[in-house]
Amino acid sequence: MTQSAASGLTFKSPLLFEQGHAGRSGASLPEAGVPAADPAALFGDLYRAGGTPLPELSEPEVFRHYVRLSQQNFSVDTGMYPLGSCTMKYNPKVNEWAARLPGFARIHPWAPESSVQGALALMWHLERALAEICGMDGVSLHPAAGAQGEMAGLMMIHAYHRAQGRSPKKVLIPDTAHGTNPASTALNGLTPVAFPVGDSGVVDPEVFAASVDDDVAALMLTNPNTVGLFERHLPKLAAMVHDKGGLVFGDGANLNALMGRARPGDLGIDVMQFNLHKTFTTPHGGGGPGAGPVGYKALLAPYAPAGDVVKSEDGRFSFATPGPGSIGRLRAFHANFGMLVRAYAYIRELGAEGLKLSTDLAVLNANYLRVCLGETWHETFEGPCMHEVVIDDHHLHDQHVSTLDVAKRLMDYGFHPPTIYFPLVVHGAMLVEPTESESKQTLDEFVEVMATISREAMEDPEQVRSAPHVTRLGRLDETRAARKPVLRWTPPQPASDPEG
Numbered sequence: 269m270t271q272s273a274a275s276g277l278t279f280k281s282p283l284l285f286e287q288g289h290a291g292r293s294g295a296s297l298p299e300a301g302v303p304a305a306d307p308a309a310l311f312g313d314l315y316r317a318g319g320t321p322l323p324e325l326s327e328p329e330v331f332r333h334y335v336r337l338s339q340q341n342f343s344v345d346t347g348m349y350p351l352g353s354c355t356m357k358y359n360p361k362v363n364e365w366a367a368r369l370p371g372f373a374r375i376h377p378w379a380p381e382s383s384v385q386g387a388l389a390l391m392w393h394l395e396r397a398l399a400e401i402c403g404m405d406g407v408s409l410h411p412a413a414g415a416q417g418e419m420a421g422l423m424m425i426h427a428y429h430r431a432q433g434r435s436p437k438k439v440l441i442p443d444t445a446h447g448t449n450p451a452s453t454a455l456n457g458l459t460p461v462a463f464p465v466g467d468s469g470v471v472d473p474e475v476f477a478a479s480v481d482d483d484v485a486a487l488m489l490t491n492p493n494t495v496g497l498f499e500r501h502l503p504k505l506a507a508m509v510h511d512k513g514g515l516v517f518g519d520g521a522n523l524n525a526l527m528g529r530a531r532p533g534d535l536g537i538d539v540m541q542f543n544l545h546k547t548f549t550t551p552h553g554g555g556g557p558g559a560g561p562v563g564y565k566a567l568l569a570p571y572a573p574a575g576d577v578v579k580s581e582d583g584r585f586s587f588a589t590p591g592p593g594s595i596g597r598l599r600a601f602h603a604n605f606g607m608l609v610r611a612y613a614y615i616r617e618l619g620a621e622g623l624k625l626s627t628d629l630a631v632l633n634a635n636y637l638r639v640c641l642g643e644t645w646h647e648t649f650e651g652p653c654m655h656e657v658v659i660d661d662h663h664l665h666d667q668h669v670s671t672l673d674v675a676k677r678l679m680d681y682g683f684h685p686p687t688i689y690f691p692l693v694v695h696g697a698m699l700v701e702p703t704e705s706e707s708k709q710t711l712d713e714f715v716e717v718m719a720t721i722s723r724e725a726m727e728d729p730e731q732v733r734s735a736p737h738v739t740r741l742g743r744l745d746e747t748r749a750a751r752k753p754v755l756r757w758t759p760p761q762p763a764s765d766p767e768g
């Protein structure tokens with residue numbers, strides 16, 4: 269039995285470090301054919317005098333430890349993971365094959381350009397594919413994640429205004445926005461200014477007009493927005509901002525609801541980030557890895573980050589020399605390259621028609637859930653949604669059952685909970701995003717489980733309030749688990765020797 273320091277809970281399965289026996293090993297090496305050297309003579313002070321108090325284990329024990337750990341985690345490979353906004357779609361395994369090809373996986377970031385023409389060609393083609401999908405004039409693959417793509421886009425906007433001899437400060441952001449939007453704004457020395465979207469869930473041009481003035485550097489808008497609704501007034505909002513000399517940044521995290529059907533560039537967006545790990549399939553979660561390319565219209569090209577790939581007349585690929593206006597580098601080397609391979613494989617596998625179908629299925633699945641869940645659950649916004657739907661815990665208030673309880677209970681039934689309490693403007697929100705990956709049977713099962721939980725909340729609320737019941741750990745102190753995770757095993761200290 270071991271104690272988890274983070275949770276204070278006791279659990280049964282022994283940790284690797286408490287197992288093992290002295291002398292047990294997973295390796296069988298032949299006798300050395302040369303005389304043993306004296307390590308102390310070779311390494312001097314660096315040579316450790318005693319052994320390390322690490323467990324000694326056989327190969328199956330080590331293997332079982334890691335497989336057991338993997339089973340304690342939920343993944344999209346084991347079940348539906350409807351985490352709204354994060355887009356946990358199935359990641360085709362052929363992408364993994366492509367990313368692991370030695371010619372891609374084993375190249376060194378300092379390898380001479382002449383020896384990595386294939387990798388550069390892939391980057392060049394991916395830049396063009398993304399630009400085409402989004403109606404942008406250029407794409408830089410450089411940023412490391414969606415948030416860094418936002419950062420890059422706003423840096424470019426900032427540089428653009430400075431080049432015009434202007435210094436507008438405000439970035440208008442609707443109150444439904446993802447927290448990274450105001451954070452990227454503030455990191456750029458600009459001022460995030462929130463404005464309300466109201467009951468309809470989308471930006472109302474008349475309400476918005478009150479916020480637009482000469483001090484607006486940019487409007488930052490997610491479309492479809494974080495409540496899963498299409499911002500249908502976007503062209504009008506963009507025109508209002510452009511009239512005052514401002515630009516429009518599109519948060520592209522929800523591009524999986526548009527690709528193949530509409531292009532942000534055609535709707536008035538000047539610069540946007542892509543979340544390759546969401547829209548174009550890469551295993552993600554737990555903080556990474558990510559890839560957040562930034563797409564831009566021609567007027568922002570002089571400020572694009574360093575690291576664009578160019579193709580010469582004779583068909584050779586190389587990294588472009590950044591111009592004097594470039595915002596430069598945001599990170600070492602050239603993006604998380606394996607993710608670029610996965611995104612490219614996904615785009616080429618699906619093709620134009622397949623990307624469109626993926627969008628259609630994501631939207632169809634979300635609307636199927638909206639209608640079916642709506643029979644039991646309170647639908648926050650009326651009418652059709654895009655790729656995700658918001659429901660809330662409205663009808664459970666009298667039972668003192670909350671969204672958190674529902675999320676925990678879902679785990680007992682084998683579903684990952686949806687995103688909860690986001691967007692912040694919806695009280696008790698559950699943001700459900702099924703993605704295009706799920707079958708009708710799985711969606712029906714989810715609906716049935718949600719109806720069961722609602723019934724339990726009415727008949728036996730404690731059953732829901734005390735969930736989860738089948739997981740290895742129950743309810744953790746989530747703040748401490750996130751802020752002060754105990755990730756390191758510390759060997760028990762040997763009893764101190766009074767003589768020494």
Ligand SMILES: *Cc1c(COP(=O)(O)O)cnc(C)c1O
Nearest residue numbers: 353413414415446448521543558
């Ligand atoms: C995920 C997300 C982001 C941030 O992207 P990361 O890749 O996680 O940095 C920004 N905006 C929205 C709406 C998102 O869903």
